[in-house]
Amino acid sequence: MENLNDCCAKIKPCGEAIFISSRIRLARNLSGEIFQTAISDKGRTEIFYRCQSAILKMRKFANGAYCNLEETPPQTSRILLEKNLISSELEQGKGSRGVFISSDAAASVMVNEEDHLRIQVIEGGLCLKALWKKINSIDDSIEKYLPYAFSSRYGYLTACPTNTGTGMRASVMMHLLGLAMSDDMEKITRGLNQLGIVARGSNGEGSDPVGAFYQISNQQTLGFSEQDIIERITNICVKLAEFEQNARQKMLEENPEALFDKIARAWAILESAIMISTSEATECLSALRLASDMGFMPAKSKILIDETLLKIRPAHLSEGKELTPKMRDIKRAAVLKSAIKNLKKPVFGSRKKRA
Numbered sequence: 001m002e003n004l005n006d007c008c009a010k011i012k013p014c015g016e017a018i019f020i021s022s023r024i025r026l027a028r029n030l031s032g033e034i035f036q037t038a039i040s041d042k043g044r045t046e047i048f049y050r051c052q053s054a055i056l057k058m059r060k061f062a063n064g065a066y067c068n069l070e071e072t073p074p075q076t077s078r079i080l081l082e083k084n085l086i087s088s089e090l091e092q093g094k095g096s097r098g099v100f101i102s103s104d105a106a107a108s109v110m111v112n113e114e115d116h117l118r119i120q121v122i123e124g125g126l127c128l129k130a131l132w133k134k135i136n137s138i139d140d141s142i143e144k145y146l147p148y149a150f151s152s153r154y155g156y157l158t159a160c161p162t163n164t165g166t167g168m169r170a171s172v173m174m175h176l177l178g179l180a181m182s183d184d185m186e187k188i189t190r191g192l193n194q195l196g197i198v199a200r201g202s203n204g205e206g207s208d209p210v211g212a213f214y215q216i217s218n219q220q221t222l223g224f225s226e227q228d229i230i231e232r233i234t235n236i237c238v239k240l241a242e243f244e245q246n247a248r249q250k251m252l253e254e255n256p257e258a259l260f261d262k263i264a265r266a267w268a269i270l271e272s273a274i275m276i277s278t279s280e281a282t283e284c285l286s287a288l289r290l291a292s293d294m295g296f297m298p299a300k301s302k303i304l305i306d307e308t309l310l311k312i313r314p315a316h317l318s319e320g321k322e323l324t325p326k327m328r329d330i331k332r333a334a335v336l337k338s339a340i341k342n343l344k345k346p347v348f349g350s351r352k353k354r355a
Contacts, residue, residue: 017293017302018241019126020173020213023084024135024230027158027167028117031147035159036114041095044112048096051111054145055100060138063103070096078315084122089113107138114159115167117142126237128170128230136226155222165222170229172216172237173202177290178247179240180212181262188243196220197236210279211286211309216240248294260348263291267346270336275329281312281336288346296346308339 029035030050034043055061069077069090080086086099090113097112110118119142121135149157156167163169179185189199202213216237218229251259266287269276276284285305292301310316312332317323323331 016125018175018244019237020175020306021122021124022127022131023120023122023171023173024128024131025169025171026117026119026135026139027115027156027160027163027169028119028139028142028146029149029157029159030116031149033116033149036112036116037159045096047116048098048111051109051117051146052098052100054142055109055111057145058138058141060102060107060141061100061109064105065101066098067101068096068098069093070098073320075315075318075320082310082313082315085120086110087113087118090118107134109138109142115163117146126172126234128172128234132170132226132230162219163221165220166224166226166229168221168226168229169217170233171218172233174214174216174237174240174244175212175286175289175293176214176240176244177212177286178244178251180209181251181259182247184243184247185209185212185214188240192216192236193219195236197233211282213282213286248290252294256348263287263296263346263348267340270340273333273336275326276333276336277329278312278314278332281332282309284336285309285312288340288343291346296348297344301343304339304342308336311335311339 030047033039033047036044039047052066056066067076067080069086077086077091080099081088081091085101085105085108087110090097090099090110093113095112097110099111100109102108106123107119107121110120119135119139121131121138123131151157155165156163158164158167176185179188185199192199196219198217198219199209200215200217201209202211202215216233218224218233221229224232266284269280270284270288285308288297289302289305291297292299292305312335314328317328317331317335
């Protein structure tokens with residue numbers, strides 16, 4: 001097995017514009033086994049080692065990395081969470097549980113989360129159709145060793161009824177600061193809910209969209225095919241990107257001072273702050289990301305900005321050390337000052353439409 005740190009290091013910031021990344025998760029349970037909501041500690045351990053034996057037979061994961069969270073320091077599990085390789089449910093869970101990460105760090109399989117298995121693939125940009133081919137292949141390979149709980153009437157059976165059916169959650173992370181600044185996101189979110197689509201924060205269910213980073217995903221799985229879900233999410237995200245482009249251009253034409261002021265203030269804060277929280281830093285980096293998209297900073301700036309968005313998160317800042325919130329805020333400010341030294345200050349001479 002590959003070293004966990006080496007495997008995680010393969011995750012690179014994508015530097016995409018409005019579409020940051022796409023992700024598909026599949027919830028699966030083993031046929032004839034008690035679900036996680038009612039299983040005993042002994043049963044959970046048996047499930048864990050049964051899944052471990054099967055997954056390690058697959059070359060994609062045998063050459064990757066493996067983490068037993070029951071034996072892993074909390075700092076390491078939090079880093080995995082911040083890298084989106086595991087969920088908060090798995091990180092905060094108890095008993096036998098773990099994650100298997102592919103050699104390219106683009107796929108992971110969580111064991112004993114809410115369901116026996118949570119299979120995940122993630123890549124930069126809008127690419128749900130390509131991801132479905134990859135995760136479907138992984139899913140089929142696992143099923144050769146681990147028969148799934150499946151109903152000919154309902155589809156895949158899951159611990160939470162909302163996942164029953166395909167067991168799929170398809171999502172796209174989008175940067176929608178133009179719509180947020182135009183106060184349109186509340187109306188859009190309500191409209192999406194009526195369509196069975198949810199817009200959450202970047203940390204998933206229950207999280208706020210700090211920095212206008214929104215995760216757009218399906219709420220319904222029962223009664224839909226995987227292709228239906230993917231096509232629906234893709235079409236909605238393409239339309240949202242059009243709305244975002246229009247909102248940016250409208251600000252540029254009708255209220256450029258407010259746009260420039262937000263970007264300039266963000267730069268000034270990052271350049272001079274002595275202490276700064278995760279949320280404030282994310283808001284400022286989001287503004288610079290918008291500046292890069294719209295041509296006020298070099299386009300390649302997004303790569304460093306995305307990399308910095310990860311570096312400033314609590315576990316990445318701590319690097320295995322015990323830091324108080326104040327110490328983290330001080331260190332975060334220093335990391336940000338160092339990062340923007342490698343960026344060119346925004347210049348507002350050009351008003352060309354960029355996206």
